[in-house]
Amino acid sequence: xxxxxxFQINNQNLTVTCHPGTxxxxxxxxxxxxxxxxxxxxxxxGACTVWVNDIPIHSCIYPAMRIANQSVxxxxxxxxxxxxxxxxxxxxxxxxxxxxxxxxxxxxxAAKLPVASPEELRLALKGNLCRCTGYQAILDSIxxxxxxxxxxxxxxxxxxxxxxxxxxxxxxxxxxxxxxxxASYTADFVPPGLLHLKVLRSPHPHARIRxxxxxxxxxxxxxxxxxxxxxxxxxxxxxxxxxxxxxDPLDHYLLDHKVRFVGDRIAVVVAxxxxxxxxxxxxxxxxxxxxxxxxxxxSAMNGGIVIHDEPESSQxxxxxxxxxxxxxxxxxxxxxxxxxxxxxxxxxxxxxxVQHVHLEPHITITWLEADGxxxxxxxxxxxxxxxxxxxxxxxxxxxxxxxxxxxxxGGFGNKQEILSEDICAFATFLTxxxxxWEFTRKEEFTATNSRHAMTIRIKSGVKKDxxxxxxxxxxIANTGAYGNHGQTVVFLSGYIPLGxxxxxxxxxxxxxxYTNTMPAGAFRGYGVTQGxxxxxxxxxxxxxxxxxDPVELRQKNIICPGxxxxxxxxxxxxxxxxxxxxxxxxxxxxxxxxxxxxGTRPIVNGSRRRGVGFAVSMQGSGLSKIHxxxxxxxxxxxxxxxxxxxxxxxxxxxxxxxRQIAAQVLGVGVSEISIISGDTxxxxxxAGSYASATLYISGQAVKLAAERLRSxxxxxxxxVSYAADESTLTFAVQGAEVxxxxxxxxxxxxxxxxxxxxxxxxNPRICEGQATGGIAMGIGYALMEELxxxxxGRIVNPTLRDYRIPTAADVPPMEIFLIEKADPYGPFGAxxxxxxxxxxxxxxxxxxxxxxxxxxxxxxPMLPERVWQAIASH
Numbered sequence: 069x070x071x072x073x074x075f076q077i078n079n080q081n082l083t084v085t086c087h088p089g090t091x092x093x094x095x096x097x098x099x100x101x102x103x104x105x106x107x108x109x110x111x112x113x114g115a116c117t118v119w120v121n122d123i124p125i126h127s128c129i130y131p132a133m134r135i136a137n138q139s140v141x142x143x144x145x146x147x148x149x150x151x152x153x154x155x156x157x158x159x160x161x162x163x164x165x166x167x168x169x170x171x172x173x174x175x176x177x178a179a180k181l182p183v184a185s186p187e188e189l190r191l192a193l194k195g196n197l198c199r200c201t202g203y204q205a206i207l208d209s210i211x212x213x214x215x216x217x218x219x220x221x222x223x224x225x226x227x228x229x230x231x232x233x234x235x236x237x238x239x240x241x242x243x244x245x246x247x248x249x250x251a252s253y254t255a256d257f258v259p260p261g262l263l264h265l266k267v268l269r270s271p272h273p274h275a276r277i278r279x280x281x282x283x284x285x286x287x288x289x290x291x292x293x294x295x296x297x298x299x300x301x302x303x304x305x306x307x308x309x310x311x312x313x314x315x316d317p318l319d320h321y322l323l324d325h326k327v328r329f330v331g332d333r334i335a336v337v338v339a340x341x342x343x344x345x346x347x348x349x350x351x352x353x354x355x356x357x358x359x360x361x362x363x364x365x366x367s368a369m370n371g372g373i374v375i376h377d378e379p380e381s382s383q384x385x386x387x388x389x390x391x392x393x394x395x396x397x398x399x400x401x402x403x404x405x406x407x408x409x410x411x412x413x414x415x416x417x418x419x420x421x422v423q424h425v426h427l428e429p430h431i432t433i434t435w436l437e438a439d440g441x442x443x444x445x446x447x448x449x450x451x452x453x454x455x456x457x458x459x460x461x462x463x464x465x466x467x468x469x470x471x472x473x474x475x476x477x478g479g480f481g482n483k484q485e486i487l488s489e490d491i492c493a494f495a496t497f498l499t500x501x502x503x504x505w506e507f508t509r510k511e512e513f514t515a516t517n518s519r520h521a522m523t524i525r526i527k528s529g530v531k532k533d534x535x536x537x538x539x540x541x542x543x544i545a546n547t548g549a550y551g552n553h554g555q556t557v558v559f560l561s562g563y564i565p566l567g568x569x570x571x572x573x574x575x576x577x578x579x580x581x582y583t584n585t586m587p588a589g590a591f592r593g594y595g596v597t598q599g600x601x602x603x604x605x606x607x608x609x610x611x612x613x614x615x616x617d618p619v620e621l622r623q624k625n626i627i628c629p630g631x632x633x634x635x636x637x638x639x640x641x642x643x644x645x646x647x648x649x650x651x652x653x654x655x656x657x658x659x660x661x662x663x664x665x666x667g668t669r670p671i672v673n674g675s676r677r678r679g680v681g682f683a684v685s686m687q688g689s690g691l692s693k694i695h696x697x698x699x700x701x702x703x704x705x706x707x708x709x710x711x712x713x714x715x716x717x718x719x720x721x722x723x724x725x726x727r728q729i730a731a732q733v734l735g736v737g738v739s740e741i742s743i744i745s746g747d748t749x750x751x752x753x754x755a756g757s758y759a760s761a762t763l764y765i766s767g768q769a770v771k772l773a774a775e776r777l778r779s780x781x782x783x784x785x786x787x788v789s790y791a792a793d794e795s796t797l798t799f800a801v802q803g804a805e806v807x808x809x810x811x812x813x814x815x816x817x818x819x820x821x822x823x824x825x826x827x828x829x830x831n832p833r834i835c836e837g838q839a840t841g842g843i844a845m846g847i848g849y850a851l852m853e854e855l856x857x858x859x860x861g862r863i864v865n866p867t868l869r870d871y872r873i874p875t876a877a878d879v880p881p882m883e884i885f886l887i888e889k890a891d892p893y894g895p896f897g898a899x900x901x902x903x904x905x906x907x908x909x910x911x912x913x914x915x916x917x918x919x920x921x922x923x924x925x926x927x928x929p930m931l932p933e934r935v936w937q938a939i940a941s942h
Contacts, residue, residue: 846909
């Protein structure tokens with residue numbers, strides 16, 4: 069029974085009616101306070117923080133009824149008379165945000181923190197999670213707000229808007245909207261008559277559906293539609309957002325008569341509310357034929373259980389052995405190389421499945437316009453790929469489908485998938501009504517994608533002087549129930565780490581293997597992160613065995629300008645090249661910053677051991693030849709400019725940096741250029757935000773368009789398309805200092821230093837933010853993050869309380885060096901920087917642990933118990 073009560077919100081009196089079980093978060097969003105974001109529904113992230121009687125609380129677990137006759141303040145209530153509050157001004161000045169989804173809650177918590185030291189500040193922020201920034205800019209913002217604190221605040225000078233835009237810290241153009249809570253994300257829009265969608269998911273890892281009884285669900289009051297595999301088109305496709313021809317297996321269906329992992333889709337309910345849809349899902353009865361299942365990829369390759377036995381699926385290399393993708397590449401004579409080696413080292417490394425934990429969940433809203441156009445508002449990195457796929461699935465005209473993104477609350481590759489748009493679109497076609505599907509946090513953990521778990525074996529042959537003469541690498545990746553991204557992730561897991569070092573004889577074998585677990589997919593670093601951990605750990609161990617300094621060994625063997633980056637026998641295996649090259653400067657900066665001297669012994673202090681470690685990595689800037697970006701740039705009647713681009717800003721700041729490029733060419737201020745982005749109706753084609761491509765490829769398209777518009781040919785509007793012939797390489801060197809307690813196995817990361825050979829920093833502060841965020845993600849990968857599966861492939865830690873990501877207290881001070889040497893291929897000399905920042909962290913930390921303790925950890929994460937056991941058995 070609903071109850072009415074009075075309360076005050078942002079100094080306005082209201083009377084509301086709600087059910088006793090309603091959370092304050094839900095009530096506030098119903099009232100239009102969309103700055104209060106739903107992330108965890110368990111009080112573990114802080115994104116929904118508001119004040120009740122000036123005391124910060126997590127509104128997702130706070131009963132709405134408790135605010136009767138109380139005062140509530142949201143971030144919308146901080147500004148007075150149009151003036152930003154001091155804490156908002158500080159976050160805006162120091163750019164304490166990227167995607168901005170955590171920012172309203174972060175500001176509401178930060179404004180009330182009773183802290184007096186940097187250490188206390190980091191601890192006090194543990195209740196507020198951020199996945200983008202690495203917390204460095206957030207801490208700088210709070211320190212700016214509290215100038216009385218004596219801190220080691222890192223500052224980037226902000227510049228006023230000017231016609232000299234390249235290389236300047238132009239503020240992110242969405243900053244004001246973010247800090248006042250007005251940035252509009254996908255869920256912050258409620259079309260009239262909106263219905264809600266929920267999916268019944270499989271409790272079994274492998275089963276055929278004999279029969280589904282939906283009668284009870286259909287008769288529940290408030291249910292509008294229920295549909296199963298018998299009601300939808302049976303067209304195989306990949307959920308991966310790739311350009312055509314897609315390299316992935318076509319092995320996924322809207323709904324299928326077979327389920328392949330715990331969490332697979334079975335039936336769909338569309339209802340007037342989320343609660344009714346969930347209740348209806350519970351009323352659906354399913355009769356299963358339980359099939360044998362397999363969750364280990366090696367066992368899956370041995371045959372006996374075929375996960376994709378349906379004849380309609382295609383582009384599967386070996387379905388009988390559950391191989392969704394396979395790579396075989398070789399250069400030189402590997403056997404001869406090992407025969408010539410003075411020393412051979414062979415090791416196996418085990419990397420876990422981890423989750424993206426973008427704070428905004430997958431969410432899609434679909435509706436039909438009066439002219440029959442299907443509109444898809446979605447948190448997606450790939451609007452145009454999504455549009456094409458929906459057209460193919462439903463045999464619906466491409467120009468009658470509009471896909472667009474609102475503000476995006478993080479993605480990291482998980483939104484390079486079409487996971488919610490397909491079913492949501494079908495529900496709108498079926499009902500004729502607007503439909504919303506928002507994933508729960510549990511669904512994010514159990515029914516989206518993970519980073520590929522991998523077993524990597526490396527065999528290295530070297531001369532006494534450390535010269536590499538043979539390298540052999542084998543990767544077995546668990547691609548889960550579906551093959552999206554498996555082939556390409558596995559390819560890069562070997563191609564990039566093996567290509568990083570000069571060696572005449574190389575061999576790579578890679579397999580993406582189906583199992584009855586949640587699918588793996590695209591994740592920042594895209595396989596290079598896993599391969600880098602294995603290779604950089606191996607290189608450090610070679611250095612230790614040969615008594616060669618690890619930095620010297622890397623510099624001796626790393627590729628140099630003029631080297632051809634290929635692994636294979638044909639030119640088709642070559643698509644990266646060295647443009648600008650500042651790797652030596654990167655090493656020098658990191659070594660100098662850490663005060664490292666070759667031969668330095670670990671520091672012993674009681675049970676604590678302190679050591680340093682290094683790692684290096686490279687990553688391509690975009691995908692050559694196939695990643696296309698188009699932009700339209702127009703001179704408006706008022707003398708200002710409008711930039712239309714299909715590129716997607718996932719919090720990386722591309723909506724700002726693309727305008728900086730245009731402003732530099734046109735000789736105007738960034739504020740003179742408006743932008744429309746990521747909308748298949750309003751913007752020209754762009755492949756989307758992935759593969760570190762936006763700045764390198766979309767940015768070059770912007771530069772070419774601006775040059776053409778300024779050329780004096782009397783054009784007031786130009787459209788340019790661009791695809792890179794080859795992908796230039798970005799390099800990064802990272803150092804880490806750690807302290808290990810040998811009695812407990814606990815690792816504390818004391819410092820992280822990263823130098824990035826990025827060509828030209830279009831916006832240095834945005835680049836630094838990418839680096840600190842990438843390092844923080846790497847720290848989580850190294851020390852704490854791991855999806856845990858039971859014997860049926862069910863994920864047993866699907867909450868932010870059980871699956872830990874780094875908090876501000878877990879992230880050490882970070883020093884970032886942007887090493888600029890203009891690249892001949894990128895816009896104004898810039899190269900991609902989004903992914904490279906994550907790749908080195910775990911390896912640098914593992915190498916530091918080995919330096920400190922003499923113990924080599926070859927399995928991630930390096931949990932205290934694993935470290936302690938390794939030390940005890942050493």
